[in-house]
Amino acid sequence: xxxxxxxxxxxxxxxxxxxxxxxxxxxxxxxxxxxxxxxxxxxxxxxxxxxxxxxxxxxxxxxxxxxxxxxxxxxxxxxxxxxxxxxxxxxxxxxxxxxxxxxxxxxxxxxxxxxxxxxxxxxxxxxxxxxxxxxxxxxxxxxxxxxxxxxxxxxxxxxxxxxxxxxxxxxxxxxxxxxxxxxxxxxxxxxxxxxxxxxxxxxxxxxxxxxxxxxxxxxxxxxxxxxxxxxxxxxxxxxxxxxxxxxxxxxxxxxxxxxxxxxxxxxxxxxxxxxxxxxxxxxxxxxxxxxxxxxxxxxxxxxxxxxxxxxxxxxxxxxxxxxxxxxxxxxxxxxxxxxxxxxxxxxxxxxxxxxxxxxxxxxxxxxxxxxxxxxxxxxxxxxxxxxxxxxxxxxxxxxxxxxxxxxxxxxxxxxxxxxxxxxxxxxxxxxxxxxxxxxxxxxxxxxxxxxxxxxxxxxxxxxxxxxxxxxxxxxxxxxxxxxxxxxxxxxxxxxxxxxxxxxxxxxxxxxxxxxxxxxxxxxxxxxxxx
Numbered sequence: 001x002x003x004x005x006x007x008x009x010x011x012x013x014x015x016x017x018x019x020x021x022x023x024x025x026x027x028x029x030x031x032x033x034x035x036x037x038x039x040x041x042x043x044x045x046x047x048x049x050x051x052x053x054x055x056x057x058x059x060x061x062x063x064x065x066x067x068x069x070x071x072x073x074x075x076x077x078x079x080x081x082x083x084x085x086x087x088x089x090x091x092x093x094x095x096x097x098x099x100x101x102x103x104x105x106x107x108x109x110x111x112x113x114x115x116x117x118x119x120x121x122x123x124x125x126x127x128x129x130x131x132x133x134x135x136x137x138x139x140x141x142x143x144x145x146x147x148x149x150x151x152x153x154x155x156x157x158x159x160x161x162x163x164x165x166x167x168x169x170x171x172x173x174x175x176x177x178x179x180x181x182x183x184x185x186x187x188x189x190x191x192x193x194x195x196x197x198x199x200x201x202x203x204x205x206x207x208x209x210x211x212x213x214x215x216x217x218x219x220x221x222x223x224x225x226x227x228x229x230x231x232x233x234x235x236x237x238x239x240x241x242x243x244x245x246x247x248x249x250x251x252x253x254x255x256x257x258x259x260x261x262x263x264x265x266x267x268x269x270x271x272x273x274x275x276x277x278x279x280x281x282x283x284x285x286x287x288x289x290x291x292x293x294x295x296x297x298x299x300x301x302x303x304x305x306x307x308x309x310x311x312x313x314x315x316x317x318x319x320x321x322x323x324x325x326x327x328x329x330x331x332x333x334x335x336x337x338x339x340x341x342x343x344x345x346x347x348x349x350x351x352x353x354x355x356x357x358x359x360x361x362x363x364x365x366x367x368x369x370x371x372x373x374x375x376x377x378x379x380x381x382x383x384x385x386x387x388x389x390x391x392x393x394x395x396x397x398x399x400x401x402x403x404x405x406x407x408x409x410x411x412x413x414x415x416x417x418x419x420x421x422x423x424x425x426x427x428x429x430x431x432x433x434x435x436x437x438x439x440x441x442x443x444x445x446x447x448x449x450x451x452x453x454x455x456x457x458x459x460x461x462x463x464x465x466x467x468x469x470x471x472x473x474x475x476x477x478x479x480x481x482x483x484x485x486x487x488x489x490x491x492x493x494x495x496x497x498x499x500x501x502x503x504x505x506x507x508x509x510x511x512x513x514x515x516x517x518x519x520x521x522x523x524x525x526x527x528x529x530x
Contacts, residue, residue: 044437045336048444049153052329055451056160059458060128063167063177066462067124069469070117071476074500075181077517083113085520101281104229104274108184120180127177127187128163134194135159139333141201142413146420148337161329161447162408166190166401168454169322173461174498175398182398189226189233190405196222196267204263212259219263220270227274231384232402236377238271240406243373247366253359254366297387306383309394313382317400325450326408330415331443337416338423339436367417370410378403419443468497475530483522491530492518504529 072080082091088110095106112119136159140150167177175182196219203215227234245264248255255261278284295302317323381402385393419439426436472495482490492515494502503515515527 044440044444045151045332045339046153048332048440049151049157049336052157052332052444052447052451053153053160055448056157056164059164059168059451059454060160062458062462063173064125064128066178066465067121069465070121070124070178070180071469071472071495072117072521073179073495073497073502074514076113076120076179077514077521079109079181080113080116081517081520083110084116086110088114095283097282098286099283100287101278101284102185102228102230103277103281104225105185108188108229109181112180112184123180123183124177127183127191131163131191131194132156132159134191134198135162137198138194141198142416143333143337146334146337146416148420151336154333154336157447158329158333158412161451162326162405162412164451164454165323165325165408166404168457168461169320170397170400170404171316172397172499173457174465175500176401178461178465179398179498179500185230186232186398186401189230189237190401192222192226193233193237193405200260200263200267204259205257216263216266219267220273223267223270224274224277225270227271227276228278229274230402231275231278232381232399234271234275235380235384236373236402236406238268239377239380240369240373241267241271243369247362247369252362253357254362291388297383302386303383305391306379306386309386309391310379310382313378313394313400316397317404322450322453323404323408324411325447326411327415327418328443328446328450330412330417331419331422332415332440332447333412334416334419334421335423335436335440335443336419338420370406370413374403374407374410377406415443464497468495471495479522479524483524488525490522490524490527492527493530503527 079091082094086094088107091110092103092106095101095109096103099106112123136152136155139155139158143150143155167173170176172182176187177183199215199218203211206212206215226237241264245261245268246252248260248264250257250261297303297306378400381399382394385396385399387393389396422439423436475493475495479490479492492503494504496502501514503512503518505514506512509515509526519525519527
């Protein structure tokens with residue numbers, strides 16, 4: 001309708017045709033009515049979001065509650081006594097000089113274990129809360145990019161579903177969420193990566209120079225810290241930043257200036273500097289010296305072996321269809337993005353928005369960007385694991401988080417684009433309301449099914465974690481009592497969980513580093529199998 005007609009609406013002819021309010025009729029009214037969310041669909045989307053928040057949030061809440069039942073195992077023993085006896089700076093120096101060079105990893109371990117087990121027990125909750133908030137804020141930016149208004153309930157459902165799948169859909173749930181050495185090395189970096197992406201979106205193109213410079217400084221420092229924290233995350237995030245930086249070259253039309261490219265370059269520089277410090281550290285050199293001589297990881301034999309390991313790894317991931325739940329909840333987000341628009345999102349009559357044309361090839365490259373990041377990044381991780389741990393390195397599933405998180409976010413994003421396209425296609429058709437409702441219900445049901453598949457794994461995790469904590473507490477009280485009476489050699493019964501090492505994993509006691517750390521933990525000279 002023209003502006004003049006809109007201004008004259010107050011003087012309508014009472015005998016004029018139209019709807020109850022005297023508005024337009026025919027196809028124009030159909031478009032007007034179809035352009036707004038149907039009442040039924042307005043109720044389905046929030047209801048689906050609420051159900052998914054309750055379902056996925058309930059699983060994550062149980063996982064966080066299990067943190068209270070976490071007890072030391074494997075690397076916990078070593079990090080615990082070192083943080084207690086050496087302090088934060090002492091354990092950081094020890095890691096750099098004698099262990100592996102991961103100084104940020106050591107610093108965080110010192111903070112976490114500095115007060116006994118409290119830090120390790122609350123860490124899952126801290127991770128879940130920070131991850132949820134970061135993903136919701138990132139989803140809000142994505143929804144605005146699609147031209148919609150953020151719906152907090154649906155965004156929260158997406159954040160919780162993605163997290164639940166990352167934590168519980170893989171083969172090593174205990175290590176991914178509850179075991180502090182693995183969460184610090186592989187889960188925390190993904191959380192930091194989400195927040196750094198938000199920082200890039202907020203500061204890279206900011207009009208104030210001071211804000212941009214501060215953002216670049218933070219990017220370099222955090223990148224350096226990540227380079228000395230987690231090699232798998234460094235490889236995947238560096239690949240992502242490098243490809244994004246290339247797409248943001250001004251000549252490709254995606255970015256107007258060099259600011260996004262500069263941010264990516266600074267982030268990669270921080271990662272590279274951190275990785276160099278880690279690789280050249282005395283601890284890393286000592287660790288490499290302990291490994292038997294073998295072919296270079298770039299040799300044809302090692303590359304073929306890494307490719308076979310990479311296939312085995314993806315065979316394991318493909319055998320867990322619950323991961324596809326991220327795409328289903330993304331479809332729901334896309335529908336909510338398009339169909340949840342109100343008048344605030346409608347174009348103003350007579351006002352043209354300036355749009356910048358991006359070359360079609362650049363847009364296609366941007367759309368397909370997650371594919372090489374996930375595939376090449378996962379191969380780099382597997383190749384690194386094979387180099388460090390041998391042919392069985394690919395089974396260290398805790399490291400998969402570095403590329404599973406980008407994969408899940410990409411699936412959610414692709415699902416959202418599909419849902420938005422589906423919603424736009426039928427939004428203006430008045431008779432297609434049932435199809436939209438059916439699409440939303442199907443997406444919600446598929447997502448709920450993928451979450452329900454995780455329940456048996458969480459039940460098993462709950463049983464093993466709680467039962468082990470009870471047995472551990474009883475054994476801990478006995479050993480401490482014996483140590484107080486002056487015993488120097490105490491009995492210890494291995495309590496296995498999560499596929500992790502416990503004392504007596506090897507027949508040669510002198511090579512049993514777990515037993516040595518348990519002895520240091522309790523202040524005795526030696527332990528024997530109980």
